[in-house]
Amino acid sequence: MSNTRRQYPFNIIEKKWQDFWERREVFRAWNPGEKVPETHCFGLRHKQLPPKLYILDMFPYPSGAGLHVGHPEGYTATDILSRYKRARGFNVLHPIGWDAFGLPAEQFAIKTGRHPREATKENINNFKRQIRALGFSYDWSREVDTTDPGYYKWTQWIFLKLYNSWFNPETNKAEPIDTLEYPPDIGTEEQRRLYRDSKRLAYVSEAPVNWCPDLGTVLANEEVVNGKSEVGGFPVIRKPMRQWMLRITAYAERLLNDLELLDWTPSLKEMQRNWIGRSEGAEARFEIPGFSPGNPETPRDISVFTTRPDTLFGATYMVLAPEHRLVDELIPDAWPEGTPENWKGKEESATKTPRSAVEAYRQYAAARSDLERTELTREKTGVFTGAYAVNPVNDERVPIWIADYVLASYGTGAIMAVPAHDTRDLEFATEFGLPVRVVVQAPGDEDSTGFTGDGVNVNSGFLDGLPTPQAQAKITKWLEERGLGRKTVQYKLRDWLFSRQRYWGEPFPIVWKDGAHYPLSESELPLVPPALPDFKPTEEGEPPLARAVDWVNMPDGSRRETNTMPQWAGSCWYYLRYIDPRNDDEFCSNELERYWMRNLSPDATGGAGKTPTGDEKAGVDLYVGGTEHAVLHLLYARFWHKVLYDLGYVSTPEPFQRLVNQGLILGEDGQKMSKSRGNVINPDDVLAEYGADAFRLYEMFMGPLDMVKPWSTKGVEGVYRFLGRVWRLFIDPASQRTLDQGLTSAENAGTAVLEHVRLNKDIRDVEAGEPQLKALHSCIKKVTEDIEALRFNTAISALMVFVNEAMSWEVKPAGVLAEFLKLLNPFSPHIAEELYQKLSASTGENALEHCETVAYQPWPEWDEKYMVESIVELPVQVNGKLRDKITVQVDADKESIEKAALESERVRSFIDGKEIKKVIIVPNKVVNIAVSK
Template sequence: MSYPFHEIEPKWQTYWDDHKTFRTEDGGNKPKAYILDMYPYPSGAGLHVGHPEGYTATDILCRYKRMKGFNVLHPIGWDAFGLPAERYAMQTNIHPRITTVQNINNFRRQIKMLGLSYDWDREVDTTDPDYYKWTQWIFLKIYNSWFDYRIRKALPITKLIDEFEQEGCSKIDCSLYCGDDACCFTADGWKKMTRLEQHNVLANFRLCYIAEIPVNWCEALGTVLANEEVAEWTEKGYSVERRPMKQWMMRITAYAERLLEDAKELDWPTSTTEMQTNWIGRSEGAEIEFALKGFDEKVRVFTTRPDTLFGATYMVLAPEHPLVETITTTEQRIAVDGYRNQAKLKSELERGIDAAKTGVPTGGFAINPATKHEIPIWISDYVLMGYGTGAIMAVPGHDERDHEFAKKFNLPIVEVVAGGDVEKEAYIDDANGVAVNSANDEVSLNGLKFEDAKKRMIDWISAKGIGKGKVQYKLRDWLFSRQRYWGEPIPILHLEDGTLKALDESELPLRLPDLQKFQPSGTTESPLALATDWVNVIDKETGLTARRETNTMPQWAGSCWYYLRYLDPKNNDRIFAAEKERYWMPIDLYVGGAEHAVLHLMYARFWHKVLYDLGYVSTREPFMKLRHQGIILGENMKKMSKSLGNVVNPDDVVKEYGADAMRLFEMFMGPLEEMKPWSTRGVEGVFRFLGRVWRLYIDDERRLNPDIKSVPLTPELERVYHATVKKVGDDIERLSFNTAIAQMMIFVNEVMKSEVKPRQILEPFVIILAPFAPHIAEELWHILGHRQSLAYEPWPAFDPAKLIETTVEIVLQVNGKIRSKIAVEKDMPEHQLEALCLADENVRRHLDGKQIIKKVIVKNKLVNLVVK
């Protein structure tokens, strides 16, 4: 007979809803625990078995923590903007709002069906204007801020204007903001600028800005994609081309150093921290200026090996480098233009696939500042415009790529670090190499190892004013705009005088206009461009005509801060109350998919740091502890997919075995973070376990099993009970749910075997079971005579004294091999153990005729005799 999960699961779900059992108060005397799931994108396909894995894990921890006396914040919401809903609208003309609401309703039904203990009063939906009002509000905060490198933090742009008015830009290193166009001005100079001029200067400083950059444009989707999104869509068969477009960017690069540093204090999977570190890609080196033969312009290069400057025998520019135009000679013009046109057609990815070196000489020459030699300047697509300065000094003796290129095009190779054979291959050992052939009238690196040589070279170029030490990052600014309808409108006006104007906070939310059609605009603008009434406005303040920004925000925007809105989800006056933020933050545990290792998790950290600098949040980092749930494969060990027909639908599993069995199985499969296959047999296994639990407590008449009585405990039952309380608690704390479940099975097996079923351990066992299988536990608790939910019952205590076994098994070894086992009293002194070992018949057989040369005795564990 199976137990009536069909009846009891909906019953308790209704009870929890009606009683708002899991509503959380802000504050109080209890210690707090903020335990967060990555909220889902509510797709039309409904919940996948992968979702409940992470959700069940956190749910168990939350239910346990409540019993341990914590005030637990455990919310859920919907990441509901996004391309799938919009694409569906393009096909059907059904407003994405409608499908989004339907999908959310379905997801909510499925999540409730699993008995997850969320505080539903805190549900958020990123597409709700009351939510995206605050996404836009953060956008404005970021737009109206700049990063002050002197104190390494963001400040309101008004502070910068004040400074400009007082002392111009004299105290600021403008090259960090304006690059080569650094336009230095005095306070007077600032005041004399026109509105537009001032606007343009400030644009260089803002954390959010518009730039014309080559982007990944997808014609079929009618939108640009971030570099990191390209792979996802090309896999689905969409093609992407590179074209320069004006796009909104966020200056995440300003935070590169802090993102790197603060990651050290996080309890995250090493692979995830590692991926972020690689993504940021910090490297230390120098920027060096090379003079051009016959031109006044200089070329700047970035190198991590300034110690090899004497070995730079040629230079390579990226095909898109602006100076290519200037230096190309008439003889080389045709070849250079041809090569540049070819390079333009290739994406960065395609350039990488064909690793064979190509390139053409420009005919121009640069002067190596150390050797004074004229070195030829080539262009090649192995130099990327997007990294460093888009130009390199080529040192074929000590760089593999330069070596390959030099070999192919017969360029000179000079050894400047001794230790290898530079004719054969580049010698790149920076730990052992010693500088040679590296001296001129002013400086010599000869005899120095890498670190010293590098330092001396940087000192020299700095003194000469032709370069400086520099830290370079791979990380690029965040491409923030998308040509979509179904996203947060960017609250910016383009005024007719060419300036941008941010909306005032009081004008938020800037709502999406309703559209009749959801087709792409036909231009590179989003469908919002078609909403002419919405787009064209008059700016009240200046009276100028204006156009609204038609780009919308990327899907990451809403998820960059949703964890903060949960703290105070209904607040209409503020993004959240400061005291609530101080009470709840930071997040104690964050669980979600590893696919968000760099994107979501880095963008969210970035926004958090800006909000921290501006004083809105009190912690440097949002997510103190992070874990990823592993992917659940299909029964055939392959990734679940519709085409393979191995997708498991939670609705079917719950229908057949119930939510408790589903939860239990997902946790019993193996370690949370590992990849593991679904197994219907496995579900049946835990389902049988729940059936055993039911029959242990309940007789055929649905009454309490009459064998459950207040009777004295046997020592065996007492020990297994206390061991279970301890192990299940410990295992939940370290998210080792599979072993916790195994221990509960051991307990139930023991009690089933026993004639006596003492109420004093069976009653608290229901509490131990409850975090894992809450419905059956509530029902048993009820039948045991309680009239309230067990959600806040205290977690049972265990008595460590009861765990100690009075007898222990001692392993007797000879030469490390087990020869016998004996049961002895605990803490038997070593000399007695030794005596018993020597007396053991089987041990003696192996000692026969041999000499004992060493005795290893570990109390309560083993005796090992070493013989010869």
């Protein structure tokens, strides 16, 4: 270990108190109706259940690499708040668990042939050891593990709720599938089944999906970044496959609107808004003259979505996505006369007919991966289909093109192109020589061609002269009146691709028979995955579960679903399971949910029916985690929560009332920590050298919680020295030397050696003097306010200021120091416990009798009266520049302050011979004398 002498015996102290907290269940969160043992400090303090607070960390994925320094950043912040709020008298729910399904454990299993459960278990144990060593005040009796059958039983149960529900647009809510009404033309049971299956919140789709060959699985849109997998950065291609989808798009509006209810940062809300991507506009129908499709179901016109219906007069061509379903039907046999050569596509062989050109282009577009579409050339490509549509507003014939800059999955998969007022359309029109017609006059002398802002309509018939908003309203009304279109809203948000071709995930509680899917009954849960000799996908590309032939094929001839759920499933609802983690009959009892999420409970103070603040804010009171989950996890969890809310299983519309992202911690070189850079800080090393208290303190002292900041080993030493000073403030130097000798003779000495440590002789049970009370009360005030605002760095600085001053006191009043320890406790609880125990043993100061921990001692209150000085030093400025300082009585009147200021020698030298125009006096702040130049 380290060869330098320790500042204080943190290794012994930390072990001692971690064992104590765990053995006594000090941080257990008590449920309504639960009997608190009489000797438990919570029971000693609270005769009635106090208001709750739910303070939550994003639970970690227990990777093989162990904890990194980013984890303890958020965890320390929530731990400080939890300990502080317990001292303030709240019943704090502060749990932890493991998000343990996932790809790394599975890939490890493929490599080694060992079951992923084994690696997962080892990793969890390692994480747990590391987290315990940091002394967080988690209620370990509520630990959850998403891979535990007792947990995923309920993940599967929630899936069945989704499966057995539909979204009723009338009520804007999810409802049980039995409430679905069938249209009159649906008669047979088979038709009813198909209709029902098409409405479920969990449904099967054959649409093209993001297939990642290297990972051997499909991915959700959210897991694909720039055409590569978010995990590993492997290429992703589009491939049609049968997949389970969750109908999150039904909730787009509510997910967007309810952001307003939340105390989240603006940037985080913005990210969610961007992802949901609401845009208002209009659909307009373009007729296709002479088009008579073979299929009577096929519409005879093409709908486009536009956010700028006011530019309809400027639509000079139309573009469909290459995959648009009408393309095949509307292609004519031959090119219209006079079709320019460059409209027919690039490949010579393919340009003979429109059909061959379209086919060639489709192949080209399909071959272009998403990566190429986004990262490489933005050059516009496309071909003319040979067909024409009619602009409804002026009966003009416009050519219909296909191009991959129009996406099949957004809007109607078709656009009207207005090159004069849309950047993309303009590029395309320039490439192919299509007409550009200005219909919006830009304000001022800006060029109207390519202008995309609001202006005034021109060349637009009955819209001429109207400013953009009015023109939009008028044309929309015009289209509606003629049945040619209507106002609509579109979202970027797509339904959530919910199945994965993996082994290490929750199996779907679904069986297939004769091409139809059926749910398992709740009593058959949990559905446990079978043991496998090999965790790879099958040679036929089927998921690994398909290898378990006996498991897949059921006696009655039906076949189990072989896909599994994505890793996000377990994390969508874990915060609810913490509330009631061992319940075998329900995912979470209604009564407990109402207490922990809404503060509603008959035996809680304040009574049922009201939150402590009386407002509607409810849910997890504080949720802390990294920005990497800004869209994925947080959107999915909100979605599940809303479904559970609609179905009556939870009582709040939103799960996480307040959310804070901790900032990234960089390496000492200011670069992102990574193995290849060799700048990774291992928490185990820091802990061994400086101890948990210093580690925690440093993580909070680095800077504001939500900012990106670099690690500094020197900085750790700084806070470590501070804790050494705290130790020396309390401990008698002679007894410290005895302890040191004891420790050198036995490095692994037990807690008994701490008995040799005596309190500093300067600490006496005496009345505190004025400066001492002032130092204490300023510290209480600063620390209290800063913790409330999550400004831990400045709170720590206030603790340092106090210690620096207290070191100089010849006699140190025990009462003052005891209060200080209560302030230090949330930050560095081990040393605070140890010193508090010593101090209270010697003085008997212990507000809660028989309580052996500082954790439940009431938080100190400050009194302003100790902080006000009778005499205050006031800066005097002349024309805003500091010239002198005067000392005045704190309640001096303005006249006497002005007099004192004007009498100052130094001030006079700056104002003599000048005209005094004004004297500004801000009480107890500043004096400013404005004089002529």
